[in-house]
Amino acid sequence: xxxxxxxxxxAVQSLSGIGSKKxxxxxxxxxxxxxxxxxxxxxxSALLEREALGPxxxxxxxxxxxxxxxxxxxxxxxxxxxxTAVNYDSIDxxxxxxxxxxxxxxxxxxxxxxxxxxxxxxxxDENLVAKLRRNDSPAALYGMLTxxxxxxxxxx
Numbered sequence: 001x002x003x004x005x006x007x008x009x010x011a012v013q014s015l016s017g018i019g020s021k022k023x024x025x026x027x028x029x030x031x032x033x034x035x036x037x038x039x040x041x042x043x044x045s046a047l048l049e050r051e052a053l054g055p056x057x058x059x060x061x062x063x064x065x066x067x068x069x070x071x072x073x074x075x076x077x078x079x080x081x082x083x084t085a086v087n088y089d090s091i092d093x094x095x096x097x098x099x100x101x102x103x104x105x106x107x108x109x110x111x112x113x114x115x116x117x118x119x120x121x122x123x124x125d126e127n128l129v130a131k132l133r134r135n136d137s138p139a140a141l142y143g144m145l146t147x148x149x150x151x152x153x154x155x156x
């Protein structure tokens with residue numbers, strides 16, 4: 001699995017005016033409705049339910065919100081770069097400005113976990129993360145995330 005398998009260019013955004021975690025999750029739900037024809041309220045509820053189990057802010061200003069949602073036949077994702085970090089109740093208590101969300105069909109276990117592991121591994125690359133933070137062009141952000149050579153260090 002590659003990020004290009006789950007991430008469409010249209011699902012990459014650079015956003016301003018997101019003032020809270022709740023607004024961010026609502027924005028993800030609205031993107032899922034626009035991109036995948038999902039019901040935004042259902043997606044929002046699924047994301048809130050998952051967050052109630054424990055925040056998906058993984059530290060270093062990165063969040064990986066994810067949920068199982070009816071209406072999908074495969075795992076899909078999106079990336080959002082926020083111009084202003086929001087409080088996200090992350091494990092390190094740092095605000096979040098980079099968000100990679102994943103939505104999966106309810107019966108998808110292994111594929112959802114594989115996608116989550118791939119995203120997590122990708123965003124552990126400090127060089128890539130620094131480049132994502134410096135760029136606000138959705139096309140460039142998509143290229144950095146999906147091109148295995150762009151943004152990566154030799155060690156990655």
